[in-house]
Amino acid sequence: MFEQLELLLPRVSKPVQYIGGELNATVKDWDTAAIRWALMYPDAYEVGLPNQGIMILYEVLNEQHDVLAERTYAVWPDLEKLMREHRVPQFTVDSHRPVGEFDLLGVSFATELGYTNLLTALDLAGIPLHAAQRTNGHPIVIAGGHAAFNPEPIADFIDAAVLGDGEEAVLEITDAVREWKAQGQPGGRTELLTRLGEIDGVYLPGAYDVSYLPDGRIAGIVRNTERVAHRVAKRTTMDLDEWPYPKQPLVPIAEIVHERMSVEIFRGCTRGCRFCQAGMITRPVRERSIEGIGEMVEQGLKASGFSEVGLLSLSSADHSEIREITKGLADRYEGTGTGLSLPSTRVDAFNIDLANEISRNGRRSGLTFAPEGGSERIRRVINKMVSEEDLIRTVATAFGAGWRQVKLYFMCGLPTETDDDVLQIAHMAHRVIRAGREVTGSKDIRCTISIGAFVPKPHTPFQWAGQEDPDIVDSRLRKLRVEINSDRRIGRNVGMRYHDGKPALIEGLLSRGDRRVGRVIERVWRDGGRFDGWSEHFSYDRWVTACAAELAALGVSLEWFTTRERDRDEVLPWDHLDSGLDKDWLWDDWQDALSGREQDDCRWTPCFDCGVCPSMGTDIQVGPSGRQLLPISPAGR
Numbered sequence: 001m002f003e004q005l006e007l008l009l010p011r012v013s014k015p016v017q018y019i020g021g022e023l024n025a026t027v028k029d030w031d032t033a034a035i036r037w038a039l040m041y042p043d044a045y046e047v048g049l050p051n052q053g054i055m056i057l058y059e060v061l062n063e064q065h066d067v068l069a070e071r072t073y074a075v076w077p078d079l080e081k082l083m084r085e086h087r088v089p090q091f092t093v094d095s096h097r098p099v100g101e102f103d104l105l106g107v108s109f110a111t112e113l114g115y116t117n118l119l120t121a122l123d124l125a126g127i128p129l130h131a132a133q134r135t136n137g138h139p140i141v142i143a144g145g146h147a148a149f150n151p152e153p154i155a156d157f158i159d160a161a162v163l164g165d166g167e168e169a170v171l172e173i174t175d176a177v178r179e180w181k182a183q184g185q186p187g188g189r190t191e192l193l194t195r196l197g198e199i200d201g202v203y204l205p206g207a208y209d210v211s212y213l214p215d216g217r218i219a220g221i222v223r224n225t226e227r228v229a230h231r232v233a234k235r236t237t238m239d240l241d242e243w244p245y246p247k248q249p250l251v252p253i254a255e256i257v258h259e260r261m262s263v264e265i266f267r268g269c270t271r272g273c274r275f276c277q278a279g280m281i282t283r284p285v286r287e288r289s290i291e292g293i294g295e296m297v298e299q300g301l302k303a304s305g306f307s308e309v310g311l312l313s314l315s316s317a318d319h320s321e322i323r324e325i326t327k328g329l330a331d332r333y334e335g336t337g338t339g340l341s342l343p344s345t346r347v348d349a350f351n352i353d354l355a356n357e358i359s360r361n362g363r364r365s366g367l368t369f370a371p372e373g374g375s376e377r378i379r380r381v382i383n384k385m386v387s388e389e390d391l392i393r394t395v396a397t398a399f400g401a402g403w404r405q406v407k408l409y410f411m412c413g414l415p416t417e418t419d420d421d422v423l424q425i426a427h428m429a430h431r432v433i434r435a436g437r438e439v440t441g442s443k444d445i446r447c448t449i450s451i452g453a454f455v456p457k458p459h460t461p462f463q464w465a466g467q468e469d470p471d472i473v474d475s476r477l478r479k480l481r482v483e484i485n486s487d488r489r490i491g492r493n494v495g496m497r498y499h500d501g502k503p504a505l506i507e508g509l510l511s512r513g514d515r516r517v518g519r520v521i522e523r524v525w526r527d528g529g530r531f532d533g534w535s536e537h538f539s540y541d542r543w544v545t546a547c548a549a550e551l552a553a554l555g556v557s558l559e560w561f562t563t564r565e566r567d568r569d570e571v572l573p574w575d576h577l578d579s580g581l582d583k584d585w586l587w588d589d590w591q592d593a594l595s596g597r598e599q600d601d602c603r604w605t606p607c608f609d610c611g612v613c614p615s616m617g618t619d620i621q622v623g624p625s626g627r628q629l630l631p632i633s634p635a636g637r
């Protein structure tokens with residue numbers, strides 16, 4: 001079908017994103033494959049291509065002799081329009097095959113704002129939007145990614161969801177589909193789905209019935225077949241060294257958000273930031289070994305030709321051997337122009353030696369820290385155990401070592417937040433500038449503050465919190481801008497970037513909604529909703545209108561799902577989905593937050609029984625192992 005598509009490409013923006021052919025892309029013979037996966041990242045190519053989750057599953061599946069996996073991304077509205085006019089279906093970029101011809105469509109949701117793009121892809125692929133209307137010939141639609149820890153808002157549109165790590169689960173799903181096909185498809189689609197529901201970590205919305213109380217709260221969520229578990233427990237890949245993917249990183253042909261090769265150095269985090277869903281649902285911490293990291297960097301650079309390596313995790317400076325890793329890699333690639341980078345580092349884990357190692361071979365990237373809260377008080381509430389003194393001391397050291405700009409991430413609308421907590425952000429930024437000027441004697445010191453609106457997420461201590469009214473969030477951000485400029489001599493060196501509160505409220509609806517929200521998503525989509533993660537495409541009014549139209553009759557509303565605080569006994573839409581965290585522990589941590597009590601990291605303090613390790617029969621596995629980065633001869637010498 002590429003010929004059909006090719007005729008349309010000259011008439012759309014960024015056509016290169018649709019042609020595939022990247023270095024390390026895999027195109028396998030269609031006819032000899034027993035199982036065919038289409039893997040989708042429900043956003044534009046430039047955002048989806050570097051996604052590690054998709055890249056890992058792409059390689060894991062294509063390594064199987066009789067399995068092929070291809071990729072598909074959300075198409076921009078200009079191409080969608082032409083595809084409808086010219087009857088061109090949703091396609092994969094590897095061999096430009098119609099997605100509707102695959103056995104399985106796996107969709108990785110890093111954010112809930114990709115839900116309307118799922119409906120576009122299903123519709124363009126000729127797959128019925130509602131799972132209940134699909135027949136044997138239609139692909140099995142499976143959701144994954146962090147949003148899949150509460151897939152209830154899209155329960156109508158998916159056949160299944162995988163909770164947690166996908167490496168092993170996708171192979172077990174493939175085996176089940178292969179066996180069912182080989183047996184002649186006994187019991188049809190229903191039997192196949194039930195077999196998938198018997199796989200650990202696979203959740204079948206259709207196998208659970210939800211009932212509601214007169215006041216709109218959920219009365220119960222019960223399975224309607226004995227062949228699935230009462231609660232579906234997440235999958236956890238315990239030994240990352242056994243899964244050294246991606247080995248052949250995809251090299252994009254179009255400009256993308258991160259032009260670098262990434263190596264995941266550990267998974268999970270127990271720092272315990274109470275707003276952070278990723279940190280909660282990916283426990284326990286599992287470190288990749290220093291040898292494993294060294295081999296992946298070596299192999300990945302050889303296979304891709306990238307000149308920068310990102311050492312990825314939720315808090316990379318917390319890897320117990322980060323010094324040895326960064327020094328070893330900096331030594332190995334000295335003089336080759338291969339740079340290293342760490343995503344944002346915690347103030348309390350950052351040190352100048354690490355920063356110098358990181359920037360030894362490459363360009364010196366800006367410094368990024370995430371205090372998240374403006375005041376000490378609010379940082380105790382969110383359990384972001386960073387003192388302002390820590391931050392000022394760290395940035396002063398960095399300015400002294402030659403850095404000239406720093407970026408600070410904050411959130412607004414946090415539980416218990418006051419105007420003063422937000423205004424403190426201005427004071428912190430002013431102190432950063434003053435510290436830099438003092439250390440360097442230069443006026444050319446810049447501080448950028450980036451603020452997002454807080455969204456309470458499932459499986460976190462804040463899952464019961466009421467979300468702040470967007471008008472209050474916006475008014476606090478306006479006051480903050482005034483406060484930043486209250487001293488013009490300093491304020492002009494402080495940049496402020498923020499997302500207003502409205503998109504966050506819709507993200508809140510999609511994060512903590514239940515099955516009744518599905519009809520809102522569908523109405524928004526039918527009304528033209530697409531790319532809700534992009535401000536130029538997002539329409540708050542469209543969502544508000546759809547909520548009013550679809551939820552009022554059910555006795556609930558947008559505010560009911562978002563700004564309403566839940567009490568302890570309320571059945572939450574995801575209570576039958578087990579992230580390993582004990583619900584009582586989450587509630588106690590929520591109470592600690594309300595009383596400003598901090599909880600330290602269990603990597604260096606006694607276990608505080610969050611429930612994860614016992615539920616997996618494991619304990620935290622962190623180094624140092626004392627092992628060395630393999631002394632591969634320095635590249636290029």
Ligand code: SF4
Pocket residue numbers: 270283284285602603607608609610611612613614619620
């Ligand atoms: S069970 Fe204990 S050791 Fe394991 S992640 Fe939770 S608090 Fe940490």
